[in-house]
Amino acid sequence: MKRILVMIILISSVALYTFANGSQETAAKAATSYDFQFWFAGTDGIETEYWQTFFEDFFADKDDMTFSITGVPWSDFATKLNVAFASGTAPDLVHYPIASISQRASMGQFMPLDKYYNNWDGKEDYLENLYNLGEYQGQLYGLVTFTDPRVLVWRKDLFEESGLDPEVPPANWKELEEYALKLTKKQNGQTVRGGFQIPFQNSNQMVQIFALQNGGSLIDDKGTTPTFDSIEVMEAAEYLQNLVQAGVSLPWDQLTGDQFNPFPQGKVAMSYDSPQAYRNLLKNHPELEGKIGVRAPLSNTDEGTFCGARLLYISSETERPDLAWDVIEKAMSTEEALKRYELFFAPVNRTSLLEDYIADDPELNTATIAAIQVGEGIAKVPWFSLLNRSVSNAMERAFYGEDVRIVFPEEAEKLRDELKDFQSN
Amino acid sequence: MTKQKSKHHRLDTTPYFMLAPGYLIYFIFIMVPVFYGIYYSFTNYAFYGKPGFVGFSNYRYLLKDSLFIKSIGNTVVYTVFTVIPQMVLGLFIANALNKSFRTKSIWRGMIYMPNVTSMVAVSMIWLWLFDPASGFLNMVLRSIGQSGIDWLYNPDTAMPCIIVVGVWKVVGYNMIIYLAGLQAVPQSLYEVAQIDGAGSVRQFFSITLPLLKPTTFFLLVMNTIQSFQVFEQVSIMTNGGPLNTTTTIVHQIYTRAFLDFKMGYASSMAVILLFVIATATFLNFKFGGDTSDVD
Structure with missing residues (x-):
């Protein structure tokens, strides 16, 4: 019985101490009005x-x-x-x-x-x-x-090395493709230096950039339904798919962060990147001062970029x-x-x-x-993460050989189905 | 006589008081969340607002969620191909390091070290090793005239890469537990076997392995549970790609809960995971739980 009493006293003391301490804190907080x-x-x-x-x-x-x-x-x-x-x-x-x-x-x-x-x-x-x-x-x-925002950045030294004018970047999609192919270097049929960086995974941002430049949008104006199976977006996706399949990019997942981004490492000659990343690059590699060019985003039928x-x-x-x-x-x-x-x-x-x-x-x-x-910016819909995932999935499937005109409608339809559930649930 | 009997049967409550904090903490932090998780799995809970009861609709949706079904397959593949190698390698290394030689402590420490290193740090290191552009592995391949491999970007090699990291991380733990088991095997049995003319291979299969059965069983259960919960290296190294070939159950739970905010739906996935792990553990106990001492 004595032992039980001792236990009760001990537990009560701890509880009282905690309570007293809490009260002191509350009193101290009350001293300031907000x-x-x-x-x-x-x-x-x-x-x-x-x-x-x-x-x-x-x-x-x-x-x-x-x-x-x-x-x-x-x-x-x-x-x-x-x-x-x-x-x-x-x-x-x-x-x-x-x-x-x-x-x-x-x-x-x-x-x-x-x-x-x-x-x-x-x-x-x-x-x-x-x-x-x-x-x-x-x-x-x-x-x-x-x-x-995302701007077009390029390595002037690599332009020179490939016989391109370092001060004249591509002005449209056609030129971007030509430049990318010229700048790409292969060894045993494998790309060792890319011409233009396209992320293989989580590429929704890149799809958005090119879709906007082609007059397309990933969602409708009202923000109620996905429209990434529109002709404009699929054309943009096909353009990216052709570039990847021509080997102008090195595999990279945008979510792995800048330390694995091939552009700062000089493994890729052109990329869409943020001005902040550009400044960080120059800060970390002062030897690149004057060797990086920057220009506003390209356009195909329209102007646009991710911001x-x-x-x-x-x-x-x-x-x-x-x-x-x-x-x-x-x-x-x-x-x-x-x-x-x-x-x-x-x-x-x-x-x-x-x-x-x-x-x-x-x-x-x-x-x-x-x-x-x-x-x-990123699509302003409550289901933006589902949208990003669906667009990335569609693009990834296309990069790995499937037909854009099949996978984009398929993924968009799947998302529309899921949204019915998302909105009703 | 009567007095003595009543004294003998008096309930001593002190041990219960002593045990209470532990059980209380376990109940509050483990059991309550589990019950809440089960409850949420029948709701459309979205982290905020009031959860509405939706019956079995989350479970019905799971049946047609191709990503979740794929994640189950991927998790099973990961479990099978990590649990077996890490146990076999663990036992092999423990056996090799159970001998007396000068650098054995250094070797034991080196092999155990990944197990106490953060999985995030480990994943970042392997991410660099596997990097197709400037990673160490491709540098080695190219230096000997071979083409590099898109390790984590190739649907055929991404899961094996994740498995390699999983095995590398946990093999040290298996080694340590096996070492403890090996050191408990009586030397006298080996001496008798030697007198009877048994070679080292025979000794291993007839003495060591049977006496390590309780250790093996323990590791099997622990490794299986741990493998079913694989998440960090998947999230950091591949984010479930390419083409969802590395997405796992916990990765899907995370995605649905914390990116889509569908907590109710994610809870139904977690309940399925609980069921799968409980079944696996039950089967392990049923078919591998005979731990009778043969000494």
């Missing part, structure tokens, strides 16, 4: 430092408030956000790519920003296409801080939406846009800054702005 929570995707040191300084500055005159910023690894972000919303602990403000708009907005997790945006004095200066990137079903949900972006979204669970909008306003200011450009070369997001931005690096920044103006 703790503003900000989550951003990525754990990059410079970016973390930027946001830390940004919020310190913003909250400097708000003595009754505190803030906490959390950099979440890309791979964990969606899961952590899901858990946070499910448990009622979602942050006030989120910095995340376009992909999340459709899912989160349709579930009411992000707040529409139209009423704030319409009264914002910077809206006339905000780059027009950036508004489109943050819009979903007629409402604005996010404002763009970082854009990540990723990170936006600031206000959580619908926030108790301080006005405060969150004030943070956004500060982040969208010209000072902050310039700071981000200085720190990590983020393309500017205001028209008034374009002239200086282009003057700073005419070749790269002209191409970047041109790409942003015609760029489209």
Whole structure:
């Protein structure tokens, strides 16, 4: 009996201690009126430092408030956000790519920003296409801080080696094919240097780029059904299939990351890449300075490219939406846009800054702005991951020898079937 | 006499108190999620919002989900071709390192090391080794005049590559367990066998193998469970491709749950996996669980 008593006393002591500790924390929290929570995707040191300084500055005159910023690894972000919303602990403000708009907005997790945006004095200066990137079903949900468009990059040294003018990149699809074939090097019938990089797996982004340039789209205008079995998209897919089967590319999966990307290694002469990747390449390989060319995306019948972006979204669970909008306003200011450009070369997001931005690096920044103006992000539908998978599957099957005109309609039909279930379930 | 009897039968609750935390933690963190998973498998749960009851429709959809069916086949292939080699190799290496020589500790450490290394790190290393453009394996092949191989991009070689990584990672664990088993085999049996004229091969098959039966059974169960749950190297090295030749059950669960947010549907896959693993373990116990001591 004594032993049981001792056990009960012991357990009670631990419980009391825990409770007392918790009460102290609650009391401490009550002393400040609000703790503003900000989550951003990525754990990059410079970016973390930027946001830390940004919020310190913003909250400097708000003595009754505190803030906490959390950099979440890309791979964990969606899961952590899901858990946070499910448990009622979602942050006030989120910095995340376009992909999340459709899912989160349709579930009411992000707040529409139209009423704030319409009264914002910077809206006339905000780059027009950036508004489109943050819009979903007629409402604005996010404002763009970082854009990540795809531009055509090429190795001038490899152009010279293959007898091509290093200053004259291909201007259209026909020339791209000719150049790619000339630049490709084979050994024992196997490609050892590619002319143009096309990812073999997870190639949905590349299909999107070429589909847009051919006047096609992966989904319809209303965002209700997949249209990647349209003639325009299938023509684009056939073009890519012919290039891969001619051996102009080296096998690469876009999801394995840049360390396995053959272009920076000089194993491929041309590629669609982001300006950020281009800058990183020059930073890591200063010997390549002057050897990389950049131009705006090509077009076949239309202009278009992929343009990723990170936006600031206000959580619908926030108790301080006005405060969150004030943070956004500060982040969208010209000072902050310039700071981000200085720190990590983020393309500017205001028209008034374009002239200086282009003057700073005419070749790269002209191409970047041109790409942003015609760029489209990931499809803004709640089933974007199903769409990406279906497009990638179709393209992959085509790369491995199946007929584009069979596999694309097949995969699109399969997706339409699945969507019936997805929407009813 | 009566007093003595009642004292003898008095229930001592202290051990139950001592055991309670362990069971409580197990119940809260293992059993509750399992029951929740089973419950969600009958709903259209999407991580947020209220799950709606959909009966067996998730299970019905599984039957026509060609990717899930393919993932079962791939998982079985992976399991068969990893469990057997890692046990055979583990036993072979353990036997070789059970002898007395100066560098045996170094060898044991080196072979065991992959097992304590993060699978993410291991996968990244192998990803580089298998890289068609600048990977080590193709560099070697090209240096001897051969064509490189698109290891992870060829539907015929991708799964074998994943299997090689799986075997390489776990063989050290099998070796250590077998070593422990080998060291428990009484030396006297070998001495008697030697006197009777049995050679080393005969000794291995007549003494070592039968006495290692409990160890083998343990490893078979553990390796089977682990192989059915293969995910990390698939996710990092091939993401289920090319042409879905390496997608596995857990990879499908992850894709459906965390990319498509179809938690209810993913839960039904997880329940099937639970059933498959439970069946495999049951069969192992039924047909391989005779662990009687022959000493």
